[in-house]
Amino acid sequence: MTDSAITEEKLDAAALFALPKPAGECRIVVAMSGGVDSSVVAALAAESGAEVIGITLQLYDYGAATGRKGACCAGDDIRDARQVADRLGIAHYVYDHETAFREEVVETFADEYLAGRTPIPCIRCNMGPKFTDLLRMARELGADCLATGHYVRRIEGEAGVELHRALDPARDQSYFLYATTEEQLDFLRFPLGGLPKQEVRRLAERFGLTVAAKPDSQDICFVPDGDYAKIVKAMRPEGGRPGNIVHAETGEVLGQHPGIIHYTVGQRRGLEIGGLAEPVYVVELDAESAEVRVGPKRMLAVNAARIVETNRIGPLPAGELTAKVRSLSKPVPIILEGELGGGAECAIRFASPEFGVAPGQAAVIYAGERVVGGGWIEETFASA
Template sequence: MSGGVDSSVVAAMAASTGAETIGITLQLYDHGAAISRVGSCCAGQDIRDARAVADKLGIAHYVFDHESQFRETVIEQFADEYLAGRTPIPCVRCNMGVKFTDLLRIARELDADCLATGHYVRRIEGKNGAELHRAADPARDQSYFLFATTQEQLDYLRFPLGDLPKDRVRELANMVSLSVANKPDSQDICFVPDGDYAKIVRKVRPDADDAGNIVHIYSGEILGAHKGLIHYTVGQRRGLEIGGLAEPLYVIKLDAASKNVLVGPKSALAVGAARLVNPNWLEDIEGRSVLAKVRSLARPVSAVLRGDQLIFDSPEYGVAPGQAAVIYDAEGHVLGGAWIEETVSADMMASA
């Protein structure tokens, strides 16, 4: 129970069945510092909200302090990824660690039959066991962030909201008079409340602002200077401060070794393939024509996996190391996913 409307409604749904229901909240931040933070989850006021909902439903509620684990496995890794010139996805790391590892362990220690969460994904029983599918409401689907869920975890998890639109969830919350019925949703990265990623990285890694050059990826010409790789992401156009050029330039690559930001025309962003590491395959997809989603807000595109290479049918843009490639079939069944280690430009693929 993160303190939001989604997990609160799941708790209400579970309690309404007559089953013994236990609410669990993981405290992920310092309680004092986060007491009034807006757009967070699992901190301060959110813990109070979760407890109020549990009291309303008449169910047990436990809070477990996982602040140190969250800092080490999510926040510090987030900072280190940026310093390495990569684009991290802390929500996936959180699901892989404190949520679907620690939470499952706690649930099993409590001898629970299952763990239900407020994620918008569908769990469907297939011929080989539980399957993970995209949510019925595409605007709320969170399957991209859950690609690392293992088969063993899927067998134990339940996602009651996967078939519901958000408006219906709020209606259900109002029907049982939950105080969080109209509470705003938490933001994508809960520990960056103001959207300033660089500030978080500097706080965790004080030496993060190492300056370097902005270099044209084709000519090698130095076009300007920057104040640290942490201020840039692949595909970025604004904020480069290198005006007076004949064509707009985009961030193509962040070179942590040289501390250079490599820029070029939009065509240089075209990626033909990506090398994947640390996969979690729920089915064998070698050589299959599949749909690949390479950013949380991207549409799935046609691709094929050969070894550790994800080869796109058509050039894909905005593919960045550190992000995830999540693989689906045409029906929205999550077949697994992996981390993008490096990319191969479409031009290089064409000339090979």
């Protein structure tokens, strides 16, 4: 398909935003982070003929983020979003959400690391400020829908609205949106889910947006230099409590560490342990004793995991289910045991041993391309 064919198809308002009435009678609220993706969504919404309002949430300190590139929702990003709105001739509002973001996302992030878990703040953000609060604001503004730049697809299925993976697997963000409720999905729109990133940048150039070549945002927007341990230690000084690195099989003390917040299950680098017959990995973190337990790769193998605070989107299918237990992993076949959804806990059993499954991460369950739901990994069970 040519660039122009893609552009013409994607500029069809009905196909893009599934509006309930003619575009000229609709109001679309767009979540604008200041990046190229949400900016293109705003441009497409404006070109559809609908009234468009852009909303940017300021999520963390403006001063600390000034001048940063590849961030989100602060500093230059807010200015970029405003410039795009001015270019498009749409209304744009900035809401200070720093306190809520700190309480709901950043402090939870720190507490999870302190407990020896591996958190995913992007999911917490989507569950709270990004969708719950933005969606409420959009409704209060009388919008017909809330559109975002996420790379996922919203599809009207026989049993209701469904969430599907993006057509471009390299850009798919469905792992981070498994907690979206059916009620939220009814109101949300994801017009970029059928486009590869290069097409989005070409659209940005065609619309004359200054962010066309802007770098993609980081996964953890509030960690300026990638040193998450520094953020955790600043918020929870006890996270710097030193302890022993212990061999999980023999109990032998192999070395010392500067705090468990520096380690995650499955980690190999940075252990600084020599003289062993085989490579070792972090297999367990004991927050109470401040022990980092290491062992050979086979000790990372698990055959099941218990997941909590589960969400389900649509009915459970009768066919095969798969699950992703890390954002960059491939879905693997599983058997679901127990009730999924409504905040209940259940278990997933892997068809083959899975490695590096870490408490605190999410397990996202799929039926083919459709997101069935998922939950937080609370506990894992080692393979026999």
